Amino acid sequence: MENAIVLPPEILGYFKNFPITNTLLVSWITMAVLIIISVLATWKVRLVPSGLQNLFEMIIDFGHTTVSDLAGDKKAKVFFPIVMTFFLFILFSNWIGLLPGFATIKFHGEPLLRSMNSDLNMTLALALISAILTHIFALRYLGLLEYLKKWFTLNPIFLFVGILELVGEFTKIVSLSFRLFGNIFAGEVVLATISGIFAFIVPLPFYFLEIIVGFVQAAVFMMLTLVFMVLLSEKHAEEH
Amino acid sequence: MEILNQFGINPLLLAAQVVNFFLLLFILKRFLYKPILKVLEERKKKIEESLRNTEEIEKRLSETNEKIEVMISRASDEAQKIIDESKKERVLYLEETKEKADKMAQEIIKKGQEAVQAESVRMEQEVMSKVAEVVVSAMEKVTGKVLNKKDQKEIIEKEVKNLS
Numbered sequence: 001m002e003n004a005i006v007l008p009p010e011i012l013g014y015f016k017n018f019p020i021t022n023t024l025l026v027s028w029i030t031m032a033v034l035i036i037i038s039v040l041a042t043w044k045v046r047l048v049p050s051g052l053q054n055l056f057e058m059i060i061d062f063g064h065t066t067v068s069d070l071a072g073d074k075k076a077k078v079f080f081p082i083v084m085t086f087f088l089f090i091l092f093s094n095w096i097g098l099l100p101g102f103a104t105i106k107f108h109g110e111p112l113l114r115s116m117n118s119d120l121n122m123t124l125a126l127a128l129i130s131a132i133l134t135h136i137f138a139l140r141y142l143g144l145l146e147y148l149k150k151w152f153t154l155n156p157i158f159l160f161v162g163i164l165e166l167v168g169e170f171t172k173i174v175s176l177s178f179r180l181f182g183n184i185f186a187g188e189v190v191l192a193t194i195s196g197i198f199a200f201i202v203p204l205p206f207y208f209l210e211i212i213v214g215f216v217q218a219a220v221f222m223m224l225t226l227v228f229m230v231l232l233s234e235k236h237a238e239e240h
Numbered sequence: 241m242e243i244l245n246q247f248g249i250n251p252l253l254l255a256a257q258v259v260n261f262f263l264l265l266f267i268l269k270r271f272l273y274k275p276i277l278k279v280l281e282e283r284k285k286k287i288e289e290s291l292r293n294t295e296e297i298e299k300r301l302s303e304t305n306e307k308i309e310v311m312i313s314r315a316s317d318e319a320q321k322i323i324d325e326s327k328k329e330r331v332l333y334l335e336e337t338k339e340k341a342d343k344m345a346q347e348i349i350k351k352g353q354e355a356v357q358a359e360s361v362r363m364e365q366e367v368m369s370k371v372a373e374v375v376v377s378a379m380e381k382v383t384g385k386v387l388n389k390k391d392q393k394e395i396i397e398k399e400v401k402n403l404s
Contacts, residue, residue, distance in 0.1 A: 008248020018252055027257060031264050038272035045275045047283055053276070060276045081273050085265045120247040125257030 005189055009119040010110035022111055023119035026102075030093040030116060063087065063222075071230045075141070079229050082133060086126065087222035093117060094184060094214030098207060103192060117184040117217075120177065127177035130225040131169065138232040146235060176224060183217050 009021035041052035049057050063084045068076035097115025105112045116122050139147050151162040187210045194203045383391075 007246055009253075018256075019250060021253060024253060024256055027260050031260060034264065035267050035271070038268055042271055042275040045279045047279060047286065049279070053279075056272065057276055057280060060273060061280055064277065064280075081265060081269045084273060085261070085268050088268065089261065089264055119253075121249055121253040122257050124249065125254045126261065128254070129258055129261055 007120070007185075009114060009121065012107055012110060012112070021119065021121075022107075022114040023116050023122055026093065026096065026113055026116045027122060029113075030089065030096050033096065034088060034092050059088075060084065066223075067226060070226055075137075075230070075233065078137065079226060083222050083226045083229075086130065086225055087218050090117065090126070090180065090221050091215060091218035093122075094218060095211065097184065097188070098191075098210055098214070103188070115184055115188055117180050118188045120181045123181040123184075124173075124177040126180070126221070127173045130176060130221075130228070131173045134225070134228045134232050135169075137229055141233040142235065150232070172224075172228060176221065180217050180221055183213055187213055 009023040011019045011021050012025065013020050037052065038056065041056045045053065064076065064080055067080045067083055071079050093116035097113075097118070102113045102115060103111045138150075142150075151166050153159055153162060187206075191203060191206055191210065194206050
């Protein structure tokens with residue numbers, strides 16, 4: 001643990017020109033785990049659920065009710081899969097990042113595995129997807145004219161507010177990506193430091209904390225994306 | 241853009257993660273959300289249906305119970321009526337029979353009395369005639385002849401003379 005704080009992800013190797021980092025590898029592992037679990041859960045869907053199906057029904061039912069409460073049944077159909085995928089992807093990657101072997105198994109002198117969201121590439125990509133999809137849905141549900149009216153009006157005060165909000169859209173991307181990145185990266189650093197001080201029992205409370213943080217960050221990302229989508233795809237409330 | 245370099249931002253990695261996300265979105269939509277939401281919807285429908293059925297069954301049950309109660313009360317009313325009627329009829333019948341029996345008995349008694357009376361009259365006549373015969377035959381033995389009217393008169397006159 002001579003240099004625990006490394007901001008950019010370690011590059012394990014190149015596929016042609018394409019750098020394969022340890023976070024990307026974990027991203028693939030997370031995807032594989034999620035896909036396998038979901039396929040297992042719905043391998044034989046029964047009306048009377050049991051085991052994995054029951055668990056996923058609970059999660060998905062909760063997510064679906066949340067989305068339809070906020071967005072209404074029609075928009076929920078479109079928003080739900082995206083928002084739910086954000087949640088599951090971030091949650092699973094955060095929790096998988098806590099497993100033993102992360103940051104300890106070395107590959108050519110670099111850690112083979114590193115929690116996915118402790119790399120700004122990954123979180124920024126997710127935040128960009130969230131923001132761009134939000135605007136695409138806004139365009140789709142409002143039409144071009146209504147969409148532009150959100151930012152530009154003839155009223156000088158609201159024109160100024162609109163420009164501020166336009167800036168706010170970029171802030172959203174930054175806040176979404178850096179919040180997730182900061183939380184998970186800080187967690188990694190804390191765990192590494194504490195484990196460096198004393199490797200037994202002492203890190204345990206921090207692991208519990210990281211489990212909670214992992215869940216909360218996934219939920220926050222999901223809820224914020226959902227709220228942004230709902231707010232932006234609604235018509236402007238005050239029309240003078 | 242020095243800060244982006246510091247964080248190791250690489251457009252290729254960003255693109256890779258975007259591709260990852262959409263791939264995952266597609267696969268999860270196909271294999272997780274669709275089947276689970278479908279089964280949830282199905283279960284909801286089934287529960288609604290069965291709740292509705294339960295309501296209907298309960299309604300019907302209470303209706304049937306009411307009907308049964310009404311029928312039972314009507315039947316018991318009818319039974320009471322029949323019992324009452326039969327009681328009345330019995331009393332009437334008893335009285336009638338009693339009257340008839342009384343009348344019959346009286347008739348029989350009357351007939352019996354009449355028969356006895358007739359018999360006694362007949363017996364009396366018979367006795368009288370027998371007595372008369374006996375007297376006649378005794379007189380014959382005493383007087384030696386049969387008294388006729390003239391003799392009787394003579395005797396009576398003789399006796400009357402003796403007396404005076």
